[in-house]
Amino acid sequence: MSGMRVRYVHQGYFPARAGAELMTRSLAVAMSRRGLRVGLYGGEGDPEDERLMKAAGIGVEPLPVRDGEERAADLVHAVDAFQPENIRTGLRLARAWGVPFAVTPASAPDVWPHRAAVLEGCRRADAVFVLTDAERDMLRAEGVADSVLHRIGQGAHLPGTADPEGFRAAHGISGPVVLFLGRKMRSKGYRVLLEATRHVWARHPEAHFVFLGPRWDEDWAQWFAAHADPRITELDRVDEDTKLSALAACDLLCLPSTVDVFPLVFVEAWMCGKPVIGSAFMGSAEVIADGRDGLIVPPAARPVADAVSRLLADPAERARMGREGHDRARRELTWDAVAAQVHRVYTELVPARS
Structure with a gap:
C-alpha cells in the first residue's frame, strides 16, 4: 500500500x-x-x-x-x-x-x-x-x-562519531577496557560486574572498567561508593559520540543481564568488532553464539571475572569473537x-x- x-x-x-x-x-x-x-x-x-x-x-x-x-x-x-x-x-x-x-x-x-x-x-x-x-x-x-x-x-543504533583515543585520554585510561553499557538496574548485572572487578584485578591489575548508562536504581551510588577505585569510571547518560567512542575504546562489552529479550548493546558492540559477555536470560542462546561471538556465564562475580580475565588474557580470541560478531551483525542485524x-x-x- x-x-x-x-x-x-x-x-x-x-x-x-x-x-x-x-x-x-x-x-x-x-x-x-x-x-x-x-x-x-x-x-x-x-x-x-x-x-x-x-x-x-x-x-x-x-x-x-x-x-x-x-x-x-x-x-x-x-x-x-x-x-x-x-x-x-x-x-x-x-x-x-x-x-x-x-x-x-x-x-x-x-x-x-x-x-x-x-x-x-x-x-x-x-x-x-x-x-x-x-x-x-x-x-x-x-x-x-x-x-x-x-x-x-x-539493529545497531550508532549515529555518533568515534574517538577512542580521545575517550581514553579524557578518563585517564591506559590499560584494557571492560565496558558495561546499559541502565544501572540490578537485573542488568552492573552490581555483579562491580563485585567481579577485584577478582579480575588479581590477574589483570591494569584493567579499567567503564560503567556507562542511566542511573536507574535508587542505591546505585552506594554500590559504586562501596567499590570505589581509580580503575572504575562511572558515567550517566552521554551523547552518541561519547557512547560510540566508549565502544570503540573498549576491549570487550560485559552485560551479565538476567532479565532481557535481545539487548541492543550486544549488536552495537558487534558492529564495533567487540566480543560480548552475557548471562542466561530468555532466549540468550539465540542472541549470543557462546564461544563464537561472545560468552554466556552465570550471573555471579567469579564466573563473570573468569570470563573477563579469559578474554583479556587472549587478544587473538577477543579479535576472533569480535570478527564473528561483526560479520553476523552486518549480515543479519x-x-x-x-x-x-x-x-x-x-x-x-x-x-x-x-
Missing part, C-alpha cells in the same frame, strides 16, 4: 534512555525511508533523536488523550511492555479508527509491571513482533495465536533487514482491513 500511514506509540524514558526507545525510533526512521508516512506518539525525547526524527520527516506528538474523530493512521504499532500504557493506548486508537494493531513487547516478562494488560494486548493484536524463538514460545503458551507472531531481529520484515507484515495487514 503506497503512502501507508503508520503511528508508533512509545512514550520514552527521558531524560533516561532504553533499548526499546532506540528500537522504536530506529524502526520509525527506517520505515520512513521506505516511503511510509510515519508519526510517533511519545513523550519528550533526547535532542539528538529529535533532530534525527525531524530530518526523516517524522512528527512526534504527545500521547492522545482522546481518540478523536479523524483517522490518523492506517496501522498503529505500540512498542515496549515495560510501559503497558503504550500498548493500551495503541490498542484503543487502533480499534477506534478501525485499523490493524501491532505490538512489539521488547522487554522480558519479569519486568512487565502489568502482565495481564500486556498479554491481553498481545492476544488482541493483529501482529506481535518478537525478537527470539524463546519469546515466541512464551507468548504462544500464554494464549497468543501463532498466526500473529512474527520474529524479527535487532541491521535496521534495513528489520524494516523489510516489518513492512512485509504491514502490507499483509492493511489491505485486509482496507
Whole structure:
C-alpha cells in the first residue's frame, strides 16, 4: 500500500534512555525511508533523536488523550511492555479508527509491571513482533495465536562519531577496557560486574572498567561508593559520540543481564568488532553464539571475572569473537533487514482491513 500511514506509540524514558526507545525510533526512521508516512506518539525525547526524527520527516506528538474523530493512521504499532500504557493506548486508537494493531513487547516478562494488560494486548493484536524463538514460545503458551507472531531481529543504533583515543585520554585510561553499557538496574548485572572487578584485578591489575548508562536504581551510588577505585569510571547518560567512542575504546562489552529479550548493546558492540559477555536470560542462546561471538556465564562475580580475565588474557580470541560478531551483525542485524520484515507484515495487514 503506497503512502501507508503508520503511528508508533512509545512514550520514552527521558531524560533516561532504553533499548526499546532506540528500537522504536530506529524502526520509525527506517520505515520512513521506505516511503511510509510515519508519526510517533511519545513523550519528550533526547535532542539528538529529535533532530534525527525531524530530518526523516517524522512528527512526534504527545500521547492522545482522546481518540478523536479523524483517522490518523492506517496501522498503529505500540512498542515496549515495560510501559503497558503504550500498548493500551495503541490498542484503543487502533480499534477506534478501525485499523490493524501491532505490538512489539521488547522487554522480558519479569519486568512487565502489568502482565495481564500486556498479554491481553498481545492476544488482541493483529501482529506481535518478537525478537527470539524463546519469546515466541512464551507468548504462544500464554494464549497468543501463532498466526500473529512474527520474529524479527535487532539493529545497531550508532549515529555518533568515534574517538577512542580521545575517550581514553579524557578518563585517564591506559590499560584494557571492560565496558558495561546499559541502565544501572540490578537485573542488568552492573552490581555483579562491580563485585567481579577485584577478582579480575588479581590477574589483570591494569584493567579499567567503564560503567556507562542511566542511573536507574535508587542505591546505585552506594554500590559504586562501596567499590570505589581509580580503575572504575562511572558515567550517566552521554551523547552518541561519547557512547560510540566508549565502544570503540573498549576491549570487550560485559552485560551479565538476567532479565532481557535481545539487548541492543550486544549488536552495537558487534558492529564495533567487540566480543560480548552475557548471562542466561530468555532466549540468550539465540542472541549470543557462546564461544563464537561472545560468552554466556552465570550471573555471579567469579564466573563473570573468569570470563573477563579469559578474554583479556587472549587478544587473538577477543579479535576472533569480535570478527564473528561483526560479520553476523552486518549480515543479519541491521535496521534495513528489520524494516523489510516489518513492512512485509504491514502490507499483509492493511489491505485486509482496507
